[in-house]
């Protein structure tokens with residue numbers, strides 16, 4: 287039976303033929319090498335966060351105070367990391383979180399397609415962002431048989447929102463992830479210091495510029511007057527959502543609706559009561575508001591509040607397979623990786639991205655093997671302890 291951990295042998299056996307992997311296996315080296323490869327403005331946008339980045343740094347650091355205790359004399363030679371959610375079976379809990387600048391993370395400007403191809407190659411689902419350099423139809427097609435999700439930044443214009451959701455559904459998305467924390471952009475000093483915001487320079491707007499409902503808002507087609515199209519985008523980008531909008535969101539689609547950005551247990555409880563099909567615990571990687579506690583420290587209370595009624599997705603600070611297993615032990619159903627896969631894209635396009643995903647999966651799988659947890663149920667039973 288093949289295992290994700292087999293990737294380790296592939297690397298070591300390659301070494302016997304004089305081949306070292308072209309991309310690093312650890313996050314620190316990955317980030318350093320990607321930083322050297324990326325244009326400054328793109329690096330600042332991807333690597334930077336809000337304020338002095340305390341929350342962003344805490345997200346990753348906080349995994350360090352969660353730990354697990356191994357079990358011995360257990361046969362974990364065969365492992366099953368698969369999860370069931372929204373009627374799908376994923377090979378593992380890992381998915382790619384929505385990242386709105388993957389399009390410009392690769393030098394050809396088609397990083398969204400590269401991420402989708404990495405999803406196809408690895409079976410790791412991609413949650414495609416509304417902000418994309420290629421339209422959702424093309425991104426979904428590049429995912430092959432790997433299921434994909436669509437993340438919605440809800441436009442102020444309800445027709446544009448409905449159109450984006452309908453297009454994603456028609457393109458094969460398996461769920462709509464509605465991001466709640468980004469109707470306005472948080473205070474990001476790195477980008478402010480260079481007065482650089484990719485969307486205002488016309489990047490990653492393909493889903494809008496190809497959208498019939500969005501185009502109706504324009505006096506002239508975006509091909510003729512791109513500056514006016516960008517101004518319209520900026521004026522209509524972020525709808526403020528409240529619980530009163532849940533019936534409207536529900537009316538847009540038959541797909542499962544997942545609410546992203548939930549950190550408070552009362553919001554988690556309310557989300558399920560109001561009909562959300564999934565709760566996505568995340569603080570947007572510390573990019574939207576500084577001053578919050580680490581997302582992984584919010585997860586236990588969110589899981590408790592949801593009480594198994596719907597799946598709990600998680601991201602923010604995941605840097606390794608160890609982090610993925612810890613999040614599952616705390617109660618996440620599925621775990622999103624963010625910045626690391628963007629760095630993989632920047633270094634090696636789809637190949638670099640797939641390498642990053644395979645390393646995370648291999649580490650998670652081997653950690654489970656060593657620690658005597660053959661299944662995710664065993665991981666959850668083991669639990670994680672906060673020190």
Ligand SMILES: Cc1cc2nc3c(=O)[nH]c(=O)nc-3n(C[C@H](O)[C@H](O)[C@H](O)COP(=O)(O)O)c2cc1C
Pocket residue numbers: 331332333345383384385386387415416417437465546568569570571572573601602603604623624625626
């Ligand atoms: C450069 C960048 C762009 C992002 N764009 C989006 C987006 O378009 N939609 C969204 O819901 N979240 C977006 N996020 C947030 C991610 O989905 C995820 O919550 C975050 O990356 C987790 O933090 P981490 O990467 O530090 O682990 C973005 C994050 C980064 C780093």
